[in-house]
Amino acid sequence: MMSRESQIRLAPRAWSFSRGSFLALLLAWFLLVPGPALAGEPRGDATIFIYHHFGDERYPTTNVGMDQFREQMAYLAVHDYQVIPLAELVASLRDGKPLAPKTVVITIDDGYHTTFSEAWPVLREYGYPFTVFLYVEGLERGYPNYLTWDQVEEMAAAGVDFQDHSYSHHRLADWPSGMSEVEYRRWIRADLARGAAIMERRLGVKPRFMAIPYGEYNDVVLAEIREAGYEAALTQDAGSVSDDTELFLIPREPILGTEWASLEHFRQVLERIDLPFADMTPDFAPLRENPPARFGARLLYPERYRPDSFGIFVSELGWQQATLEGDWVYIDNETPLTRRINRVMISARERESGRTALRFWMLTNPPAP
Numbered sequence: 001m002m003s004r005e006s007q008i009r010l011a012p013r014a015w016s017f018s019r020g021s022f023l024a025l026l027l028a029w030f031l032l033v034p035g036p037a038l039a040g041e042p043r044g045d046a047t048i049f050i051y052h053h054f055g056d057e058r059y060p061t062t063n064v065g066m067d068q069f070r071e072q073m074a075y076l077a078v079h080d081y082q083v084i085p086l087a088e089l090v091a092s093l094r095d096g097k098p099l100a101p102k103t104v105v106i107t108i109d110d111g112y113h114t115t116f117s118e119a120w121p122v123l124r125e126y127g128y129p130f131t132v133f134l135y136v137e138g139l140e141r142g143y144p145n146y147l148t149w150d151q152v153e154e155m156a157a158a159g160v161d162f163q164d165h166s167y168s169h170h171r172l173a174d175w176p177s178g179m180s181e182v183e184y185r186r187w188i189r190a191d192l193a194r195g196a197a198i199m200e201r202r203l204g205v206k207p208r209f210m211a212i213p214y215g216e217y218n219d220v221v222l223a224e225i226r227e228a229g230y231e232a233a234l235t236q237d238a239g240s241v242s243d244d245t246e247l248f249l250i251p252r253e254p255i256l257g258t259e260w261a262s263l264e265h266f267r268q269v270l271e272r273i274d275l276p277f278a279d280m281t282p283d284f285a286p287l288r289e290n291p292p293a294r295f296g297a298r299l300l301y302p303e304r305y306r307p308d309s310f311g312i313f314v315s316e317l318g319w320q321q322a323t324l325e326g327d328w329v330y331i332d333n334e335t336p337l338t339r340r341i342n343r344v345m346i347s348a349r350e351r352e353s354g355r356t357a358l359r360f361w362m363l364t365n366p367p368a369p
Contacts, residue, residue, distance in 0.1 A: 044099035045240040045273040046089055050211075050252040051108045054118035056145075064261040066118055072255070072266050073126050076104055081270070085129040085161060086209060090232045093247055104270075105241075106130040107234065107252060109165060109211055111139060111147045120155060133165035133211035133234075136195040149202055156203055164207035164230070167195030173216040173341065175286065175367035181220065184367075188224045196228070209234065215252075216341055218364045219284040222248050237343065237360035242274035244300060251360065275346055275357035276300040281330075286366035290337055295344055296322070296330025305348035305357060313345040322346070340365060 053059045055066040064072075076083060081102045089105050091097070106123065108115050111134040123130050132155075138146040156162055166172070168191050175184050192210070200206045208231045212221065215236025225233045225248060232247045239251035253269045255261050277297035282288070295312050299305075302324070310322040312331045316339050320331045329346060347358040 044101050044103065045242050046099050046103035046105060047240055047270055047272075048086075048089070048105040048107060048234070048250065048252040049269075050236060050254050051106070051119065052110055052256060053112055054114040056112070056114050056118075060257065062256045064255055066122075068261050068263065069119065070122055071263050073122055073128065075263060075266065076128075077126055083126075083128040086131040086163070087161065089241065090209065090247065090250075093241070093243070093245055093250075094231070096243070098243055099241065107211065108132045110135045110169075111152070111165075113145050113147055113151075116147055116151045116155065120160070124158075129159070129161065131161040131163055131209070133163050133209075134195075134199065135165050135169045135213075136167045136198050137169065140198060152203070162199070162203060162207070163209040163211065164192075164195055164199060165211045166213050167191050167198070169213045171214050171216050172212065172221045173218045173362070173364050175218070175220075175364075177368035179367065185220060185224055188221060189228065192224065192228045208232070212236075215362075216364075217284065217362055218286055222284065235360075235362075237362065238269075238345075239359050240272050240274040242276060244276035245274060249361075271355055273350060273355050273357045275305070275348060275359045277329075277346060277359060280344070280361055282363055284361065286364050287337065288366075290365070291333055291335050292337065292363075294330050294332050296328060297346060299327045299329055302327045302329075304351055306351050309347075309349040311347050313343075313347065315339065315342040315344075337363065337365065 051064055052062040054064060054069060056063050081104045082100060083104045083106060086105050086107065089099070089103070092099055106128055108119065108130060111132055115132055134152070135146070139149055139152070142148070152162060170191060172188055172191075176187070179187070196207050210225050210230045211234045212225070217235065222233065232250055234250045234252055236254060237251045238253055241250060245251070255266065259265055277299050279298040281294055281296055282292045295314060307324050310324050310329045311319050312322045312329070313319040316337050317333070317335060322329045322331050342363045343360050344363060345358055345360045347356065349355070350357050
C-alpha cells in the first residue's frame, strides 16, 4: 500500500524568487535553516493562506501553478489539517475560544477570473471552505481578468464566502501630501463605504471582514476600518494566528512566485507559530522621529523562547540579533528610514520544540507637508 507521504508528489525546489529584502532575508534565515524536530503536541496556532492568481503565468510574482496548488491542497488532506471558514476562526478569536491544532484558513485576494475557472474546482473537490476578498471597482468596471458579478453570485449560492478588499484598492497607508488628518480619514471612509455598499447591493449581505489593500496600514487605517463596522481586518504580514492575535491585525501567509509557492515553503509555513507581543516601538502611527532610536516590543510569554534566539528584522535595515531584558526585546538604531513603508519582525525559536515563532508590524513615514 502506498505510504501517506508518497501520495504527495513533492514540488521541485526553485531559488530564483525575489520580492524585496525583507522577504529574501526572512526566507534565507528562518525558512531554510532547519530547526529541531517538533516535540509533543503543537499549540493551536492557525495558518491563513493568501492566494491571488492561479495557473496564470502572465503574473509570475503573484501566481501559483495549478500543479503546485493541487499538491498543497492534497498535503492538507493527507496530513489531517482542518480547513475551516474564516468566520469560524474570527469567532474563536472574538469569543476567546482556543484554536485547534492544525487549523488552516484559505483566502484569495482581488477576485481574478482564475479563482472561478481554476481554484474553485480544486477547492470544491476537497470540500474546503474559502473566502474571496473582492476588489470591488475591478468587478464594477468589468476589468479584464476579474470575476463577473454573475460568477460571484453563482459561487456565493454554492457557499463561497465573499468579503471586502475596498472599492478602489488604493494604498490606504499612503497619506496624501497636503491632506489634513480629517481629510485623510474622510478619504478612507468614503472608499470603504462605497465598496461595502456595492457588495451589499450585489450580494444582499454586508461584508464583515476587510483584507487591507496591499496589506499596508497605519493607526488611522486600522481605526477607520474598525469604525466602519467591520468585525476583523486581515493584513499581508507573514505569520501565524494564535489565541493572542488581534482581530484587526490578522496575519496571512502569501503563497506565490517560485520559492513561496513551493511545497517545501508551504510545509515550513504550516510549522511556524505566533510570537505574541505588545507595546511596540515605534508603533503604528506614522513615524514621529526618524531615525527611530529603538525597535522592540514587550513579549507576552518570554519564557516560551530560547533567550539567545531573538532577532529583529526591519525591511530597510535587515536582520539583527536582539537584546532580551526581562520581557523586553529590542535593537538600538541610528539609521534613518527612507522607504515609504517598513515591516518590522520579531522572531525566536520556541524553547521546547525549536519551531520558528515570529510576528510582524508595519511602519510608515509621515506624509509630505
